[in-house]
Amino acid sequence: MQDTTPLTLIGKALSHPLRERMLRLLADGERCGCEFAPELGVDPSIVSRSFALLERAGLVTSRREGVRVMWSLADPELLVTLDRLAELTQEKVA
Amino acid sequence: MQDTTPLTLIGKALSHPLRERMLRLLADGERCGCEFAPELGVDPSIVSRSFALLERAGLVTSRREGVRVMWSLADPELLVTLDRLAELTQEKVA
DNA sequence: TGTTATATTGCGCATTTGCGCAATAATACC
């Protein structure tokens, strides 16, 4: 794709259930990337690529701590805003 | 995809620049679907399928008016919330 | 009935995304 806006990047990042789950696993704060593969039942390579997508969209940030990479939500308001968005769209559906 | 949540549906709907543009074209209120194909320079079939996606995600609603289908945002707060989301993610990027 | 305007759906094909194995990188420690 050529014309990529901040919002479409966010959309792509959110458009896979695994990546939404990863976001929610960060709700309580920073976590080591190494926890995600076993917890989600996928290959570490998928976790790595998924975090890369989330990071490019600006949804998460990372810092190295020795051999580990620690991930956290880019903003504590994020999940609230996402859930608010889901609310707004479900009004008419429900 | 099997495991599809409200948020992943929204993500998919937002993940294409054409569909984001369509959403923004509804900022000022209801519009006839027939305006979008010429304005966006794509085939009407693409507009139809794109609206179907946006509607399934709960982002837009429609009503028939004779031969036309009139589209509007599911909620007037939607674009504000989406832009808020973009803000939250751009803080760290900028 | 037929004609016009708008919208949707079926189809084939191109592009993108997703997956996991294997290889490589990065860091710490001996």
Place this chain on the structure above:
DNA sequence: GGTATTATTGCGCAAATGCGCAATATAACA
């Protein structure tokens, strides 16, 4: 140097998405 732990990247293949033409549907109206 070597080993262990975690993370990333290269690759091939599978699945999903995007595209537009053509066909069909829907509604209004003469």
